[in-house]
Structure formats: structure tokens, C-alpha cells
Amino acid sequence: MIFSLSTAAVASQSRTLATERLELWEQTFNRLSDALQGECRAGEHFTLSLVAEDSQFTRMNRARVRQSGQVVDGAVKLTWIANQRTCYRDLPFTGNWGEDWAAVKPALNDLRQEIDQLPEDPFIVLPQRVEGSEGKSRAVYRGDLLDRDRAIAELLGPVQGLDFVGIYAAGLSVRAQSDSAGQRHWFATESFTLDYSLFDLKGQAVKGTFADRTWDSAAYKANVARAQQQLQLMDRPVKAVSKGQYRTYLAPAAMSELILMMSWSCTSEAAIRQGGSPMEQLRVGKRQLSPKFTLRENFSRGLVPQFNSDSEMAPDNLPLIERGKLVNTTINGRTAQEYDVVSNGASDSEDLRAAEVDGGDLAEADILKALDTGLYLSNLHYLNWSDRPAGRITGMTRYACFWVEQGEIVAPIHDLRFDDTLFNFWGDNLIALTQKQELVPAVDTYEHRDLGGTWTPGALIEDFTYTL
Amino acid sequence: MLSTPRTTVRIEPQRMLQSIHASADWVGLRVVKTTETLRGVRDQKPKANGSQVRYGAMVEVLVDGQVGYGATVDLSKKGLQAAADAAVLQAQAAAAWGLYPFTDQIRPVVKGNQIAAPERALDSLSPKEINDLLIRICYTLKLSDQIIQTSATAIATQRETWFASSNGSDAYQSSASVVMDYEATAKDGLVTQRRGANGWFARAYQGGWEWLLTPQLWEEVQRTGEQAIELLTAPECPSDTRTLVLAPDQMMLQLHESVGHPLELDRILGDERNYAGGSFVQPKDFGHLSYGSPLMNVTFDPTVQGELASYGSDDTGVTARREHLVKDGVLQRGLGSVESQLRSGLPGVANARACSWNRPPIDRMANINLEPGETSFKEMVSKIEKGVFMQANSSWSIDDQRYKFQFGCEYAQLIENGEITKTVRNPNYRSTTSDFWKSLSQVGDRSTWEMFGTPVCGKGEPNQIIWVGHASPVCAFDNIEVFGGGE
Numbered sequence: 001m002i003f004s005l006s007t008a009a010v011a012s013q014s015r016t017l018a019t020e021r022l023e024l025w026e027q028t029f030n031r032l033s034d035a036l037q038g039e040c041r042a043g044e045h046f047t048l049s050l051v052a053e054d055s056q057f058t059r060m061n062r063a064r065v066r067q068s069g070q071v072v073d074g075a076v077k078l079t080w081i082a083n084q085r086t087c088y089r090d091l092p093f094t095g096n097w098g099e100d101w102a103a104v105k106p107a108l109n110d111l112r113q114e115i116d117q118l119p120e121d122p123f124i125v126l127p128q129r130v131e132g133s134e135g136k137s138r139a140v141y142r143g144d145l146l147d148r149d150r151a152i153a154e155l156l157g158p159v160q161g162l163d164f165v166g167i168y169a170a171g172l173s174v175r176a177q178s179d180s181a182g183q184r185h186w187f188a189t190e191s192f193t194l195d196y197s198l199f200d201l202k203g204q205a206v207k208g209t210f211a212d213r214t215w216d217s218a219a220y221k222a223n224v225a226r227a228q229q230q231l232q233l234m235d236r237p238v239k240a241v242s243k244g245q246y247r248t249y250l251a252p253a254a255m256s257e258l259i260l261m262m263s264w265s266c267t268s269e270a271a272i273r274q275g276g277s278p279m280e281q282l283r284v285g286k287r288q289l290s291p292k293f294t295l296r297e298n299f300s301r302g303l304v305p306q307f308n309s310d311s312e313m314a315p316d317n318l319p320l321i322e323r324g325k326l327v328n329t330t331i332n333g334r335t336a337q338e339y340d341v342v343s344n345g346a347s348d349s350e351d352l353r354a355a356e357v358d359g360g361d362l363a364e365a366d367i368l369k370a371l372d373t374g375l376y377l378s379n380l381h382y383l384n385w386s387d388r389p390a391g392r393i394t395g396m397t398r399y400a401c402f403w404v405e406q407g408e409i410v411a412p413i414h415d416l417r418f419d420d421t422l423f424n425f426w427g428d429n430l431i432a433l434t435q436k437q438e439l440v441p442a443v444d445t446y447e448h449r450d451l452g453g454t455w456t457p458g459a460l461i462e463d464f465t466y467t468l
Numbered sequence: 469m470l471s472t473p474r475t476t477v478r479i480e481p482q483r484m485l486q487s488i489h490a491s492a493d494w495v496g497l498r499v500v501k502t503t504e505t506l507r508g509v510r511d512q513k514p515k516a517n518g519s520q521v522r523y524g525a526m527v528e529v530l531v532d533g534q535v536g537y538g539a540t541v542d543l544s545k546k547g548l549q550a551a552a553d554a555a556v557l558q559a560q561a562a563a564a565w566g567l568y569p570f571t572d573q574i575r576p577v578v579k580g581n582q583i584a585a586p587e588r589a590l591d592s593l594s595p596k597e598i599n600d601l602l603i604r605i606c607y608t609l610k611l612s613d614q615i616i617q618t619s620a621t622a623i624a625t626q627r628e629t630w631f632a633s634s635n636g637s638d639a640y641q642s643s644a645s646v647v648m649d650y651e652a653t654a655k656d657g658l659v660t661q662r663r664g665a666n667g668w669f670a671r672a673y674q675g676g677w678e679w680l681l682t683p684q685l686w687e688e689v690q691r692t693g694e695q696a697i698e699l700l701t702a703p704e705c706p707s708d709t710r711t712l713v714l715a716p717d718q719m720m721l722q723l724h725e726s727v728g729h730p731l732e733l734d735r736i737l738g739d740e741r742n743y744a745g746g747s748f749v750q751p752k753d754f755g756h757l758s759y760g761s762p763l764m765n766v767t768f769d770p771t772v773q774g775e776l777a778s779y780g781s782d783d784t785g786v787t788a789r790r791e792h793l794v795k796d797g798v799l800q801r802g803l804g805s806v807e808s809q810l811r812s813g814l815p816g817v818a819n820a821r822a823c824s825w826n827r828p829p830i831d832r833m834a835n836i837n838l839e840p841g842e843t844s845f846k847e848m849v850s851k852i853e854k855g856v857f858m859q860a861n862s863s864w865s866i867d868d869q870r871y872k873f874q875f876g877c878e879y880a881q882l883i884e885n886g887e888i889t890k891t892v893r894n895p896n897y898r899s900t901t902s903d904f905w906k907s908l909s910q911v912g913d914r915s916t917w918e919m920f921g922t923p924v925c926g927k928g929e930p931n932q933i934i935w936v937g938h939a940s941p942v943c944a945f946d947n948i949e950v951f952g953g954g955e
Contacts, residue, residue, distance in 0.1 A: 057930045061739050064567040069537030070554035071826045073524065088518030094542040117596040121514045152561045166742040167929035197742040274617045275653040275660045286658065384865040386876055387894055387953035389660045394874050396867040417872050421955045445930035468872050468898050
């Protein structure tokens with residue numbers, strides 16, 4: 001028998017299915033948590049983490065579809081603790097209780113057999129409720145997304161005639177956590193991200209992102225129109241800028257790339273203790289950043305879950321670098337145990353999950369005037385530490401980057417390599433930050449769709465160093 | 469013995485395919501199951517012990533020339549049918565907007581089993597034995613109080629893929645792989661230096677424990693700790709232009725970034741322009757472009773035993789074969805699947821690969837190797853008046869056209885008047901791809917050839933991380949800009 005339904009009927013069904021799926025996932029996760037609780041013997045503890053999604057991924061090139069599909073995926077990570085030892089199993093999660101328990105139950109038996117073979121772990125974090133805390137949270141953000149049968153037409157209709165390339169990712173994402181102390185956290189969101197570029201005939205390009213929980217056709221068209229306007233600036237003859245030091249404006253998307261480097265063994269307390277983080281220089285007082293620079297973790301915007309894999313809740317607002325000085329680091333329970341410090345609910349890798357840089361006093365309208373003569377960088381690309389303890393980062397300019405003279409955009413540039421230290425560009429060389437912060441959405445989709453993003457202003461820098 | 473966890477899932481691709489009903493011109497089912505066991509130790513204490521099991525299916529359909537996919541973790545009949553429905557919906561919705569009208573030519577018929585069995589099975593070491601091994605590595609690395617951190621990690625992965633299709637494919641592939649990484653961090657005041665095993669997770673092989681538990685392991689671990697300490701007092705790498713000699717554990721990164729990625733046809737066709745980037749290579753360059761010096765011979769070779777990305781056929785069913793990408797310095801062909809070959813009209817290879825069941829196949833590297841020359845290491849060094857010999861990658865960055873790059877290494881030694889002299893720290897170099905490969909002046913012989921790999925090559929939208937292998941002899945490049953660290 002050939003199964004066939006009209007696409008409209010299928011799309012309508014898929015919306016209902018998303019609601020049903022969300023309910024089923026939550027019920028099954030809770031039931032797994034209850035069942036594991038029931039299995040726990042004296043002296044045994046567990047944590048259970050869930051990541052799940054039902055996503056559409058449409059990849060586009062030259063305003064046409066290259067690949068399009070839907071992914072329904074889920075995984076639960078069961079970490080077992082007993083006798084000062086711990087091990088885990090990370091297993092597929094379907095949302096079907098019978099199938100999932102049939103996978104988890106034997107995994108639990110395996111874990112019990114394996115755990116006695118392992119060495120003692122002195123830094124185990126035992127699940128426990130924080131005094132006065134209910135140990136429970138539930139946040140569900142339903143969205144109004146494009147129907148899956150009409151998303152492609154909605155995306156590509158307005159960009160016909162343009163060299164439009166990118167990825168639309170949309171759907172339901174879930175993160176959940178439970179443990180043997182009875183803590184339960186559930187975070188579900190329906191959202192979309194559109195990450196795209198527009199290219200001109202010479203291969204010059206501009207970047208656009210569009211992300212929200214509710215699709216707005218007019219806002220999408222306006223977003224593309226802004227990118228088109230910027231692309232027109234790329235039509236001017238390209239200027240080859242020699243290596244050297246130039247006054248530079250880093251637009252929010254460029255700043256966000258630098259801020260992401262702070263997640264790479266930088267603000268992590270463990271990284272500082274274990275060698276190699278440039279933040280050690282701030283801690284010992286050898287260096288400090290500009291008083292204009294404040295970096296924080298801000299969970300109050302509700303874009304990402306506030307709990308970590310130990311069911312610890314991060315504070316709503318955690319200043320890390322305040323007016324140039326290191327005032328906090330990201331600390332998880334394990335690091336807290338090892339170094340006798342207090343956890344602030346950081347992730348396993350102590351990376352930044354809700355990074356935000358405070359705005360400054362530079363008005364949007366004054367950016368080019370304040371830059372005067374130098375480089376306007378919309379984006380950066382492929383950053384890496386060239387000397388991490390020294391805080392030195394290298395990377396490339398990318399997309400709409402311009403040479404500016406006397407406050408006027410003169411020409412797009414050939415891409416340049418930069419190599420400079422954060423102690424310079426966020427230190428003495430930081431001239432100003434823009435008043436306005438922008439959300440640069442997290443658009444990565446490794447294993448699953450990322451959530452949240454980085455809130456940052458643009459930054460005006462003196463003598464940013466270019467090397468190639 | 470309990471290194472690999474049990475799972476209850478039964479995978480019968482033909483039965484699964486038969487259960488799917490879809491109004492499509494072609495239907496394919498790719499089921500992937502991986503079991504990855506990771507054990508990590510830091511400072512002789514356990515850091516991670518566990519296994520990740522992943523399985524799921526991707527249903528692909530071809531409707532009016534457009535492929536749509538539905539991928540699901542739910543392998544029940546209902547789950548697979550839902551995935552098929554989603555695939556049809558996507559294909560139908562995209563058909564009017566498709567980039568290229570494909571036929572089932574892009575999914576040739578493949579049959580048979582390809583099983584690469586390891587010499588020492590992944591479950592031949594118990595969790596205790598692996599932990600003991602890693603703890604001993606940390607203990608050996610901890611040569612003095614100047615070593616402030618030691619770590620060791622081992623990852624063993626069993627990967628199985630089933631592929632069945634409506635045009636008759638019925639294939640199964642199974643392989644095991646192992647990865648080991650260890651490193652020592654030395655510190656003196658605010659000077660911190662790291663030294664590891666050939667760079668981050670570079671010891672990556674297809675096979676079993678035989679690749680990691682080698683006779684020279686303990687000598688290498690000891691030397692790693694010694695070199696971490698040595699680097700604390702070594703001077704910075706000089707900043708000038710000189711002959712750069714790269715060990716195979718840095719050549720792997722050099723090949724990866726400046727040969728492998730720019731030759732991917734999907735980059736050249738523009739698919740990757742929004743994420744990983746395009747390429748300085750143009751379609752007209754194949755068969756003509758002088759990519760490097762005449763000493764440069766690079767192959768795509770998924771048939772090398774033990775190399776990380778060896779396979780019998782790619783994830784679309786195309787049989788894997790060794791091909792020259794660059795021969796005597798001239799660009800021959802790109803890294804492009806049948807889909808990219810049709811779109812571009814260019815020759816390609818069997819490289820349509822997906823990181824798992826939940827991502828579609830795209831153009832990928834497999835094993836990209838530089839073929840050995842005829843120069844011994846001693847002879848190579850003897851010809852160099854002023855040079856630096858760099859080992860083990862520590863930093864990598866290249867532009868979106870794969871042209872301007874800057875790479876850093878963990879360890880380096882100066883070459884002065886034909887001899888290796890003193891050690892220098894924080895060695896880096898930068899160049900452009902064309903200039904660099906044209907400056908290739910000496911290629912080491914088979915005795916200098918080594919094989920490595922990386923399990924973490926990122927690319928694609930949606931993003932995918934995949935495993936690739938690289939093998940190379942030691943090579944020398946003339947007149948390269950090198951420099952050290954610090955502010």
C-alpha cells in the first residue's frame with residue numbers, strides 16, 4: 001500500500017504531533033527518573049540528563065534547496081554513583097517508555113558491574129538539594145513556527161534573484177535534568193534560527209541571522225533587505241590593506257566570536273587552576289582589562305536552561321569581569337570539591353552559556369565618526385589561541401569588512417589575519433563600546449541545535465594588530 | 469570484561485525498509501549504531517568513565533529529483549514510517565526549489581559486508597585495566613613538581629552501518645577505532661607549557677588496542693613529560709624567515725586544512741559558503757593548477773589498513789578507491805561525491821559521508837595522505853643552514869577560502885648549519901596555501917612517514933563532526949615566516 005496524504009494535512013498533523021511529542025517526552029523522562037529512584041539502593045545515587053529535539057533542517061545554496069529534512073533525536077545520560085565511584089551510560093531516548101526503559105534498565109545493571117572496577121573519585125558531586133530550594137523548575141516556551149510544508153517557500157520566495165546561502169533550523173528543543181535527590185528540571189522551547197549569507201557576483205558577502213520563537217514574515221523580509229543594503233556597499237572596488245595596526249570597529253557579531261573564546265579554557269576556574277588560562281594574569285594582578293569592559297553570565301533572559309548536569313542552578317546574573325577586573329569565574333560542583341571553592345552552577349566544561357557584555361556610551365549613529373580612519377569589521381572567522389596563557393588570539397576577518405576614512409566607508413577589504421591579545425583589545429586599546437547590545441544567536445547544530453546566544457555591543461579598538 | 473555496553477535494539481534493515489510506505493521515486497534506509505567508550509584520568513584520578521550508545525535511522529526519499537530526509541531515533545515501525553513521511557514532505561516541499569534534479573544514479577547499488585576486525589578487540593581490556601593504564605601514564609608524566617597537571621584519555625568506538633534501498637542496495641559495514649591522548653602541563657611562575665602525544669587526539673586509528681599499546685609507549689610518555697619541563701626554560705621561537713621542517717604530526721594538520729578542505733567540491737560549489745567557507749580553488753583549476761612543488765603527491769585513500777577513515781563504500785554506496793588529488797604538484801581531482809560530480813562536471817571520489825544517522829551525507833575528507841619521497845631525515849636536516857623543526861599541532865586558523873593560515877606547534881628545535889641544535893617554545897608559522905606548498909623543497913622517505921588522524925573535523929549545515937586520517941613523511945619548506953609566543 002502506498003501511503004499518501006496532502007502536504008497540508010501532514011503539516012497540520014506535524015503540529016499536533018509536536019505537542020504530543022513534548023508531553024510524551026516529559027512523561028517518559030519523569031517516569032524514567034521515578035523508576036531509577038526506585039532502583040536506587042542505599043549508598044547509590046544518580047543523575048539523569050536529557051537532550052532531545054524535533055527539528056527541521058533546510059540547507060540552501062543560490063536561493064535553492066541543497067538538502068532538507070527532519071530529525072527526531074533524543075539521548076539520556078545516566079550517571080551512577082556508588083562507593084565513591086562513578087560511571088555513565090549515554091543512551092538513545094525515543095520517548096516511548098517501554099523502549100527507553102528496556103535500554104536504561106540493562107544499562108543500570110552494566111553500570112553496577114562496572115563501577116566496582118573503577119578507582120575512587122575524590123571529587124564526586126553527590127546529588128543534593130540546596131537548602132531552602134524546591135529543587136524543581138519547569139520552563140516551556142511554545143513558539144509559532146513555520147509549517148514544515150511551507151517553510152521552504154516562505155524562506156526562498158523573498159530571496160529569489162539573490163545569491164542566498166545558509167541554514168534554517170527550527171523546531172522543538174528539550175533539556176532536562178533529574179537526580180536521586182528528587183530534583184527535576186525541565187526546559188523546552190520551540191524556536192528557529194536562520195543563519196544566511198548574501199553573495200555578490202565578485203564573491204563578496206554579507207552575513208545575516210534571524211532567530212526567534214515566532215516567525216514574522218515582515219521582519220524576515222526587513223532583515224534580508226538590510227543585508228542587501230550592506231551588500232551594495234561591497235560593490236565598490238576592493239582595497240588591499242597591508243598588515244599593521246589599525247583603529248578598528250568590531251560589530252557585535254565580530255565581538256561575539258572573541259567572547260566565545262572565553263569559553264575555551266579561559267573563565268573556567270578549573271582552567272585557571274590547572275594552567276593555561278589567560279585569566280590567571282588578571283587573578284594575580286599582573287594585568288587588568290579596561291574599566292569599560294564588563295562580562296557576565298545573564299540567565300534572566302530565559303534563552304537557555306539555568307540548571308547544570310548536577311541540577312545546580314546558576315544565579316540569574318553572575319558578573320565575571322567587572323569594570324576590567326576578574327570578580328568571578330565559572331565554577332561547577334566538581335571544581336568546587338577539588339579546590340574547596342563554591343560552585344556557581346557552571347556546566348561540566350565551565351563554558352559560558354549566557355554570555356553578555358555590558359554596553360557602553362558610543363551611540364550607534366556615531367560609530368563611523370568615532371572610528372574616523374580604520375577598519376570596520378562585521379564578522380570574524382576561525383579563531384584560535386595563538387598563545388593562550390598570554391591571551392593571544394588569531395583569526396580572520398570575514399564578510400562585510402570595510403576600510404573607513406574620515407568617518408566614511410571607502411571600500412570593502414581583502415580579508416586580513418589578526419593576531420592580538422585580549423589584554424590589548426579589551427584592555428588599554430578599548431576606546432568605546434556601543435550603547436546598544438545585540439543578540440548574536442547561537443546557530444551551531446553539532447549533535448543538536450544550540451540554544452541562546454551572546455548579547456554584546458560593538459567595540460571600538462585602537463591599534464588592532466593584523467599580521468597577514 | 470565489560471567495556472562495551474549491551475543494547476537491546478535489533479537492526480534488520482531489509483525488514484525495516486519493507487515496512488516503509490512512501491510515494492517516492494526511490495527510498496533508502498541508512499541505520500547507524502555506534503558505541504563509544506571513553507575513559508579519562510587527570511592527575512592519576514578518574515575524570516570520566518562511560519559509554520555512549522547511539523543508534524537511529526535516516527530515511528531518504530527521492531521525489532521529483534529532490535532528496536528529502538527524515539531521521540529518527542525511534543526504530544519502531546511507527547517511528548520509521550513517521551520518518552519516511554517527514555522525508556516525503558520535505559522532498560515535496562523542496563522539489564520546486566531544488567538546486568539540481570537528481571536521479572537514483574546518486575545512490576548506486578551496493579551489496580555485501582565489510583567488516584574490519586581489530587587485532588586486539590575493544591573489550592579485551594577491562595575498565596580497570598584501562599584506568600590502570602591511564603593512571604600509569606599520568607604517573608609517568610609527573611616527573612617533578614613543575615608538572616602541575618597530567619591527563620590521559622582513551623576512546624574506543626565500535627561503528628556499524630546498514631544501508632538498504634529500493635534499487636537493491638543491501639550492505640553492512642563494521643569497524644572499530646581507538647584514540648588516545650595524553651599531556652603534561654608544566655608551569656614556572658606565569659610560564660605555562662603543554663606537551664602531549666602528537667597533538668590533541670592525533671593518535672587515532674581504525675583497529676583495536678594494538679595501535680595504542682605499542683612497545684615504545686612508555687618511552688614516548690616519559691619524553692613527553694621531559695619536554696614539557698624543557699620548554700619552560702627554552703627561548704621563544706625566533707621571529708624571522710627560514711626553512712621550516714614539519715614532523716608528520718604537524719603535517720597532518722597542514723594537509724587537512726590547506727589541501728583537504730580546499731579541494732572539497734561542495735565548498736567549490738558554494739554549499740559551505742555560509743559556514744566553513746568556500747575555496748580559492750576554482751573548477752577550471754582541476755587538471756591544470758600547479759598546487760605545489762613537483763615533490764607534492766597527495767592521495768585520497770580510504771583503503772589504508774589502520775588509518776582512521778578507511779571504508780569499503782561511502783554512505784551513499786559508492787565503492788571506495790585510492791585516487792591522486794595532487795600528482796607531481798599538479799591538481800588532479802577534488803573531494804566530491806557523485807552528487808557534487810554531477811553538479812560540477814568534475815572528477816571526484818567516494819567521499820559522501822555522514823557523521824551519524826541524524827545527518828545527511830556531504831563531501832568529506834577520508835584519509836588524505838602525502839606520499840613519501842626519497843630523503844632520509846638526517847639527509848634533509850644536513851641540507852638546511854637555517855631552519856626550525858616543529859612538532860605536534862597546538863593552534864590552527866585559516867581563512868574561509870583556505871588560503872591565509874597561521875598554525876602553531878607544541879615543540880620545536882632549531883636547525884643550524886645542518887644540525888638540530890636547541891629547543892624553542894611557542895613555535896608558530898604563517899603563510900598562504902599556494903606559496904607554502906610551492907616552497908616544498910624536501911620530502912622525507914618511508915622511514916619518516918607516520919600515520920595519525922583526527923576524530924573531530926567539523927563542517928556542514930547542520931553541523932557534523934567526522935573522523936579523518938592523515939599520513940605523511942617529514943617535509944621541509946623554504947622561506948617560511950616563523951615566530952614565537954608572548955604578547
